[in-house]
Amino acid sequence: MTDTTPLTGAARAAALGDEAQGIAERLEQEHGVRPRLVVVVATEDESTAWYVRSITRAAARAGIACDTVRLPSDAEAAAIRTRLAGLSADPGVHGVILQTPLPPGTSAADLAGAIAPEKDVDGANPLSLGRLAAGLPAFAPATAEAVVALLDAHGIGIAGRGVAVVGRSTVVGKPLAHLLLDRDATVTVCHSRTADLAAVTRTADIVVAAAGRAGLITAAHLAPGAVVVDVGTNPTEDGGLTGDVDAESVAGVAAALSPVPGGIGPVTTALLLQHTALAAQRAVGAHP
Ligand code: NAP
Numbered sequence: 001m002t003d004t005t006p007l008t009g010a011a012r013a014a015a016l017g018d019e020a021q022g023i024a025e026r027l028e029q030e031h032g033v034r035p036r037l038v039v040v041v042a043t044e045d046e047s048t049a050w051y052v053r054s055i056t057r058a059a060a061r062a063g064i065a066c067d068t069v070r071l072p073s074d075a076e077a078a079a080i081r082t083r084l085a086g087l088s089a090d091p092g093v094h095g096v097i098l099q100t101p102l103p104p105g106t107s108a109a110d111l112a113g114a115i116a117p118e119k120d121v122d123g124a125n126p127l128s129l130g131r132l133a134a135g136l137p138a139f140a141p142a143t144a145e146a147v148v149a150l151l152d153a154h155g156i157g158i159a160g161r162g163v164a165v166v167g168r169s170t171v172v173g174k175p176l177a178h179l180l181l182d183r184d185a186t187v188t189v190c191h192s193r194t195a196d197l198a199a200v201t202r203t204a205d206i207v208v209a210a211a212g213r214a215g216l217i218t219a220a221h222l223a224p225g226a227v228v229v230d231v232g233t234n235p236t237e238d239g240g241l242t243g244d245v246d247a248e249s250v251a252g253v254a255a256a257l258s259p260v261p262g263g264i265g266p267v268t269t270a271l272l273l274q275h276t277a278l279a280a281q282r283a284v285g286a287h288p
Pocket of ligand 1: 143166167168169170171172173190191192193194197210211212213216231232233234264265268269
């Protein structure tokens with residue numbers, strides 16, 4: 001039995017935060033502009049509130065302004081769209097995120113179409129996903145990009161490797177498949193209708209779990225020595241978080257596993273700030 005290396009996100013997140021801070025300081029000194037991120041929230045969901053607080057804290061550390069716009073949890077789609085369009089037109093705003101969950105009867109992909117692509121720092125506008133698929137410059141959804149950033153940070157090769165992505169959402173699975181293809185991986189995307197999930201994931205060098213099902217991935221799903229990235233964040237009864245991977249089961253089978261919390265989460269947050277800093281840099285016409 002070999003040890004399973006923890007693929008922690010703190011070091012990569014700190015480096016991305018420093019990068020964002022460096023850009024923010026330069027923009028302030030040279031252009032009198034402070035990068036500003038606005039998070040639009042239309043839910044009373046407690047885990048969303050926790051996530052928004054963690055973005056706000058990380059933004060403050062990086063010298064990026066971060067405001068929250070709160071809308072009622074029964075807001076109409078038109079009202080949310082109008083708000084997003086207003087923020088998109090505001091020259092003092094550089095990044096806009098629409099938090100989920102959203103009011104019943106509204107669609108994230110539909111509403112996010114109102115976020116200007118150049119401010120779409122979480123890659124939610126369908127135009128961003130289309131550009132990503134076409135290999136054109138666009139902000140990728142931060143969580144999908146965080147998977148690639150975490151693998152890179154730990155020196156895990158992607159080119160030529162077989163990667164099984166468990167989950168096909170527009171936020172994680174689909175954009176991640178494009179990012180991995182761009183890095184020359186051979187990608188298989190699995191979902192709830194995949195006939196024999198374990199048979200597919202056992203053929204992969206790298207397994208990414210993004211299903212939102214606690215403990216879904218066990219040792220039976222892995223080839224010995226597989227690298228496992230756990231994107232899942234599932235609330236536990238004691239108020240904590242657990243991933244999609246049964247960490248106890250895969251210990252000693254997986255060569256490496258990203259912890260939950262402490263793996264993908266901090267890198268995702270840091271990428272949102274880095275994207276906002278880059279968006280501000282482009283908005284003032286400054287290039288590195
Ligand atoms: P989602 O929209 O609910 O999508 C889940 C995907 O997993 C769907 O494609 C679904 O298949 C698939 N799936 C569900 N059960 C499955 C099963 N038993 N076997 C195989 N596939 C299954 O969720 P999401 O927004 O992509 O998020 C996924 C997870 O990542 C959640 O736990 C979420 O909290 C977490 N997340 C974390 C971060 C972070 O920063 N750490 C950010 C975003 C999301 P179908 O398409 O067939 O329904």
